[in-house]
Amino acid sequence: MKHYLGELEELVLLTVAVLGQEAYGVSIQREIEARSDRRITIGGLHSTITRLEEKGLLKSWVGGATAERGGRSKRYYDITPLGKKAVAETRSLRDELWTESGIKLAIK
C-alpha cells in the first residue's frame, strides 16, 4: 500500500530520522523551525505526529523527565520501517519527476 505524504508529514518524518535518539516534541519543532525558517504551531505539529503514528509511520515511547520540563516525561519518536518506505517512495516519485522535467529546465 502506498502512502501519500503531506509536505509537513514528510518534513516531520525526515526530521525524526535526522534527530535519531533525540526526537521528541520540542526538539522536532525546533529542528524544523531552524532548518526551514518557518513557524509551526505546537498543535499542528502534534496533530501531524499523531496522524503519522496512526498510519504506522512513527512509533513512540515515553522517556526520561528533565528538570527544565517541570519534571514531566518526554515522548520520544522513531521512524518505523514503513515510515522509511513511505519517505523513500515520496523521494523516488520526486526524483522521477525531476529527471523528466530536467530536460526542459536545462534548456531554459
Next chain:
Amino acid sequence: MKRPLKTPQPPGFARRLFGLLAGRAHVDDLLGDMDEWFYENLRHMSLLRARWIYWKQVFSLSFSYALRARRRNASHAALASSSLNTAMLVNYFKVAVRNLYQHKYFSVINAFGLALGMSVSLLLIALFSYVSNYDDFHDRAEDVYAITSIVDKGIEHIEFATAPIALADKMTSEFHAADRVLTIVKEYQTVVTRTQNFAVKTYYTSPEFFDVFSFEFLDGSALALRQPGQVLLTETTARRLFGDEDPMGKTLELSGGALVQVSGVLKDLKKTHLNFDMLMSYPSIVQHSASFEEDWVKFPNQYVYVRMLSDAAIQDLEQYLDAAANRLYTESPAKVSFTVRPLKGLTVGPDLRNDIGEKWEASGFIVFAVFAALILLPACFNYANISVARAMRRAKEIALRKTVGGVRSQIFFQFVTETVLMSIFSLIGAIGIFVLIRREFQSMLVAGASLDLSLTPSLILLFVLFAIVTGVLAGIFPALYFARLNPIDAFKSRVVTKTSIFSVRKVLTIFQFVLSFGFILTLFAINRQYRYAMSFDFGFRKGQIIDVALQDVKREVFDTKFGSLANVETLSHSSGVMAVTVSQAWYHDANRDSVIAAQMYADRNYFSNLELTFVAGQSFPDESFSRESYMIVNEEFLKSRNISPPQAAIGRVYQVDGHDLEVIGVLKNFHYAPLNFPIANFVFRDDPSQYHFANLKVTGGDSYEILSEFETIWKQFPTEKKIIARYFEDEMREGYDTYVVMLKIVGFLGLMAITISLLGMIGMVVYTSQSRTKEVGIRKVMGADVRHMIMLLSGDYMKMLAWAIAIGTPLTVLFLNAMVPRLQHYHASISILDVFLSIVVLLVFGVGTIVLETYKTAVANPATTLRSE
C-alpha cells in the same frame, strides 16, 4: 525535582484548563513540551510574553487533532467517562434544570440581574451587526474607495470626508489604475409645489454613479444623468412629492425657479452610507471657478469615489495622491493631503467632517461597548459571587458525585451547563427589555431613523451565541472552584472560602456601588446643568416673544396686519432666531486687519423688543433703507479690536462683503449662541432683504388663543404655505434637548447599574443571613433583640456601602469637573447638595435592601430555627 518558589511558573490556569480539556487522556508529554518551551522562552523574553506564548500553545493544542485523538483513545480505556456524549449532556441539562428550579429565589435574582446586564449589550450587538454590513451589496464593492482629505491651515488640522472635484478631473487624465472616478456634489434643494415646500437631499453626479454603486431602478435608467435638467428620485421621495401618481416625466420646480424633469425612480436606499432623496445630472450645475482657492481648498460638499481595476494595487493610488498633493499645494498656504478609505470602512470609522450621509463613529461604539461592559460584567460577577458563596450548600452534592466516580471535568461541565442554561433563560428577559427600549434608543441616535433593529433569525442567533459566551464567562470561575473541591473536606463541612477570594469579592462589590453612585451623582449634575441652562440669564428677553417665519409673505403686508393686533405689543424683524441660527463673516478694518464675527440681520426695533442693552451709541436709524451702512457690535468685538471705552468705537468703519459699515451702537454682551460656546464677536446688520422672521412681543395671554388668532390672520395672506410660529422660549429649550437625552441615558444606565448591584447584594445578604440563622436564634435566646440582630447581620454590607461612598464621591466629582465644562462653556459647578442627595439615594436603596433582607432572619422565632436539626 522541585523548583524553588521564586522561579516563574507557566500560567497555572492555562495548565489546569488544558488538563480539564484533556480529561483522562495522557498529555504529560505535551505539558512537558510546553513547559520546556516556556523555560527556554524565559531566557530571552519577558515573563508576560512567555506566558502569552504558553497560552497560545494551550489553545493550539486544545483544538488540535492530537488532543482529540488522544482523548478518543483514552475513552476506550476502562472506567473512562470524560468524553462528552449526548447522554451525558442530557444528564447535565436535567441536573441543571432541577438545581435552578430547586433554588428558585436565587435563580430568579440571578436571571433578572443577567437579563438587565445583557440588555444593553444586545442593543450594541444589534446596532453593530446592522451597521457593519453596510454597502456590501454593490458589485465589486471591494474595489471601491472614497478619497477623503486632511486640510491643514496653520493651526487648524481638520479631517474631512470630502475631496475636491478638481482632483477627480486630474485623476481621470493622469491615473490609469482606476476604471471609474466618480464625483458627487451634495446639496440641499427645495422642491416647490403649489401647496408645500419640500427639502430634498440632492446629489449632483454622473451616470458612472451606477457603475460604482449598485442601486436598483424601479423605472428609467442611469442615462438620464447624461443630460442637464434630469433627476432621479427615490421611491419614498416620489411618493412624498406625487402621492400615488406616476412620477415619470413629471416636471418639478426647484426654489430659484429652475425646472427639472423626473426621468427615473430608484428603490429606497438601504444599508448604505449614502443618503439622498434625489440624484441630479452633474452638468446642470458645476462650473469650475478660476481660482485655485475655490477649486482646491474649499470643497465642503464635494466627494470623490474611485473604483480600481480589479488587479490594481491600492498603494499606487496612495502614492499617486501623495505625489499630487505635494505637487499641488507647494505654493498654497493651506496644505491638503488625501487619504484613501475602502468603501466598507466608511460607515463605522473615524470622525470626519462633512460626511456624505450616515456615519457611525468607531469612537462612539467604543464608548458604548465600555458602558455595555460596565453593566454586563457586574451582572456576571454577581452570579459567580452568589454561586461560590452558596458553595457550602452544594458542597455535599458535589462531594457525593466525586465519591461515586465523578471526575473534575464532569463537575466543571455540569456547572457551566447550569450557567449557560441560566443565561439563555435570562436572554428571554433581556430580549424583552431590548424590545422595550429599542425605539427610545433609536430616537436618541442621530441617524437612528434608518436603523432596522427588528429581530431577524440571524440576529437572534447572535444573541444566543452572546448568551452562551456570557454564561461561560459567568460560570467558569464557580465551575473551576467546585471542580477543585475536596470531597473529604466537603463531607466534614470544612469548605472554606479562601480569604483572598473574599477580599476580591468585596472589592468588586464596592466597585459596583461606586459605579451606581457615579451614575446617580451624574444624573443630579446633568439635571443641574439643564435647569441652569433653562434659567440662565442670556442677556435678552426670552419670554412672550413669538417668532413667525415670513416665508413668501411681504414684510410690509405682514406688519400692517399683525402690528395692529391687540395682543401684539411690539414687532421687529430678524434674519434668524437668536441663540439658534447665526452666520459668520470676516470683517476688515482700514488696515485690512480682519476679524471673524457671528452676525445677524435685524431691524431697529429688535433691540428694544428683546431688551438688549446698549452700552454706547444707539439702534439703527429710522430712515427708509437705501443701502446698508451701519452695524451694531457687542462688547467682545471691541475687546478683540482693543477699543475702549465703548464710545470710542462709534463711527469706526469696517468692511464686509463689499460694504463699508459704520459702527453705530455697542451692545452689552449677551449669549447669542448655545451655552456650550463662549461669547465671541457679534455684529448686527440691517439689510431688510435678509429678514426672514418677524419677532412679535405679545401680551401674556393664553398662548393657544394667540397662536390661533395668528393663524386666522395668516390665512388671509396670498400664500399657500402654512404659518410657522413658535414661542422663542420653546425654540431655545429645544436647543437643550441633548440634556434631556443625556438624562434619559444616564438615568437608564444608572437604574441598571444600581438594580444589578442591589440584586447582587440581596443574593449575598440572603445567603449570609440564612447561614447564620442558628447563630441568630441562640443570640436571641440569650437576650439579643431584633435591632441588634439586624446590625449584626448587616454590618459588613454597611461598611461596603460606606466604602463605596468614600471612593465614589471624589472619583465622580473629579470626572464631572473634567466633563461638564466640555459639555457647556457656561456651567454650574457640582454642589455639595448634589453629592448629599446622591448619598441619600444610594443609602436609601442600599440600606433599605439590606435591612429588609436581614429583618426576615432577625425576627425568626428561635424556637423554630433551633429545632431544625
